[in-house]
Amino acid sequence: MTESSRVRVAVDVMGGDNGPRDIVAGALEAAGREPGEIEVVLVGDEAEIRGFLPKPDPRVAVSVVHCSEQIGMAESAPSVYRRRKDASVVVATRLLAEHKVEAVVSAGNTGAVVTASLIGLGRVQGILRPAIAVVVPTPTGQTVLIDVGANSEVKAVHLYQFAQMGRIYAQYVFDVPNPRVGLLNIGEESTKGSEVAQQAFQLLQNGRENLNFIGNVEGRDILRGTADIVICDGFTGNVILKFAESVVWMAVETTRREMAKNLKFKMGALLLRPLLRRLKNRLNYEEYGGAPLLGVNGIVIISHGRSSAKAIMNAVRVGARSARMRIDHRIREEVSRDHRGEEASG
């Protein structure tokens, strides 16, 4: 596959909280935006999907793979995945494993996507723990935050590998040359934080020269863009992400309440509406195209369960770009060559 060839992206349309309508719409929009470049393969109940497909358009490459099952939110045991061979997320990752597509996008439950990917695709050789990255907007660009939920407990060497995977993602998907890596901590000094954080600081500082480690960063640095990549355990990352969601909600809620009381506020809000919408989108990570699960054999993009059509479109495009840039291959090549990672993991 050359950089310019068509990328096939399997989209698990059964995974979202709101049913397939928006997911199908977003997938089609991605294919329409990059005609000849992206083909979407909709995975789910065929009859239901057909109901949402418009008239065929030769510029929009789309196909459907029917499957009958779905994995519920509460079903997280690996055994479920081996038994439910016809669940949409299992079928989508199987298409990827069999090279029938180059990327998967799922708006399903994060745990389900991670488990299906680990079973269906496996970890990249040398990677101890796959991790989920999200892109957080900053006033001048973006920060990659990794991990945001795949690993609630980590060792220093895991954080070191998150840094390497995040570097590859930032460098090849977002064109950031020599991206700055920061370790999320509760102070700048190397002696701050938990034992794991202190060990990770040492590993990162003595790491390979391809890693531009700038030291510890704090919670406030994520949005400030102090680093291009901020690494943390999946517990902290997940909590931050969900907190950020609620900030948007609170701002909107407060504005709505106050506006009802005050005509001046109402007029002001009307004038500012495009700006407020932009601000909301800036803080709303759903708009940022989904979160790649880095470190598995294949490109898997997790989209929020309540994803809008736009979020799905962005996720499909990020998936296609990640596939074109062969992110998973680069992780295998660049990280398995990393002696420090091997030593520390042994």
Added chain:
Amino acid sequence: MTESSRVRVAVDVMGGDNGPRDIVAGALEAAGREPGEIEVVLVGDEAEIRGFLPKPDPRVAVSVVHCSEQIGMAESAPSVYRRRKDASVVVATRLLAEHKVEAVVSAGNTGAVVTASLIGLGRVQGILRPAIAVVVPTPTGQTVLIDVGANSEVKAVHLYQFAQMGRIYAQYVFDVPNPRVGLLNIGEESTKGSEVAQQAFQLLQNGRENLNFIGNVEGRDILRGTADIVICDGFTGNVILKFAESVVWMAVETTRREMAKNLKFKMGALLLRPLLRRLKNRLNYEEYGGAPLLGVNGIVIISHGRSSAKAIMNAVRVGARSARMRIDHRIREEVSRDHRGEEASG
């Protein structure tokens, strides 16, 4: 001391990033707001403090305790505190230990205040780890988040005690009857999160009947007010707090940039200015009166290093109220009677 008697609050005026001016102003304002109820004892360089004092006002009870030293940001070793007997934060906690004041407020470096308090006051008997609580606003009230930085690593029993201390704070200082306690986690199910989180879930669920445990909560629940108290390790809590700060900064920064480009936005922002300011304050935890260090023998309130006069005023008033409600005594009485806590710590 009865509930209505005058409370003496020592204010460490040397601790802030911006010098003593705002701290002195905020302390005086607190004393002025509650004449006869609050006396402030300003601790720091007397000559410097006198420069900021207005003409004596009989309704504002203020005195000065001179001290010559200061503890720098980088000095965190306990030995420093034993040697620097004349540092403002050490003097302030000594006044508290000697019952010359009923509360201390410091805008100094958090680590310095915690160390000085542990050495000068000691832990409440039975409390394994003192913790810092902050009050986060919600559309309908507030959430107490504990711990936000005293303990970067915790065990389940520590989280259990944070819940009990948070309960006492919410109940007596914020008048919340039977406050709901949530455990910060990355999912609602009891099997989610780290091993410590899972153990803490069990401890909390089987805890004393005075604890209204509602289960796991997620990052988004902090601002939504799903729980009255959210407990977490100090690493996660600290990262969230600093992240929240930067959200405000980013919103202001983006608005400022866009306004410069667009007259309509400028007019809208002018009309909305009071609302935007309210929104900013709502998300700005500095405005919420400082964070108590719960679990030491005495009332210690930590204020942000860049505290405004208003933040100091709020911190002094929260300190006075905590002293009136004898929060530290209640923690000693109610938690040392808690057999579960004792068993688990044994």
